[in-house]
Amino acid sequence: MQRHTIAILVNDCPGVLTRVANLFGQRGFNIDSITVGSSEEAGLSRMIITTSGDDQKIDQLMKQLNKLIDVISVTNLSKNPYVSRELALIKVNATPSQLVELNSIVEPFRATIVDVGPASLIIQVTGDSEKIDALLVLLQSYGILELTRTGSMAMARSVVPAAAMAN
Structure with missing residues (x-):
């Protein structure tokens, strides 16, 4: 299994972290680490999550993350230099x-x-x-x-x- 680092830009509001973490758990992914903080734009936060999985399952997870309310964008940083x-x-x-x-x-x-x-x-x-x-x-x-x-x-x-x- 490959390790992936995923950046998720979200609205800064209550419940977003819970919804994102629940999606990982429901899909059988373990969150190795998670960091959340303010982004360059007021009212938005950036989550950096590391997890393991094959490319196909990670791509599916990213599509499901994009469907969550308050998720603005999802990027797999592991696909390019970071x-x-x-x-x-x-x-x-x-x-x-x-x-x-x-x-x-x-x-x-x-x-x-x-x-x-x-x-x-x-x-x-x-x-x-x-x-x-x-x-x-x-x-x-x-x-x-x-x-x-x-x-x-x-x-x-x-x-x-x-x-x-x-x-």
Whole structure:
């Protein structure tokens, strides 16, 4: 099964998220991650949903999503180049004396330590899912006390015309 990232532009009103999530469940799709927030246009929100399925079933799901009230547009970002990022906050069992050691682990990931307490610290990292997963593996030995991730945020890459690239 292929992983798909779907962008859904919807009216910003109560019940839309429930209707979209119910459609996924009724069609037997698991939502791996979902991110919802304001869009570039007032009154509209954008949902970014990652799920798995074959192309034919995803195409059918997208047609059904387009039929929902308050859905403006549905795009399978996975069909073309796109940029995807997540944000994670990771609380690690560590003392301030381990700060330098942990900083050397998180620095190559362009992560930052955003809070230091007497028995734990919080690390913030952004990037693709694989990058965050790799950092989590390295932090396991310290003991991960708490983890929260945003889910995937994604946007189609800009298309550059071939003529512009030749100049």
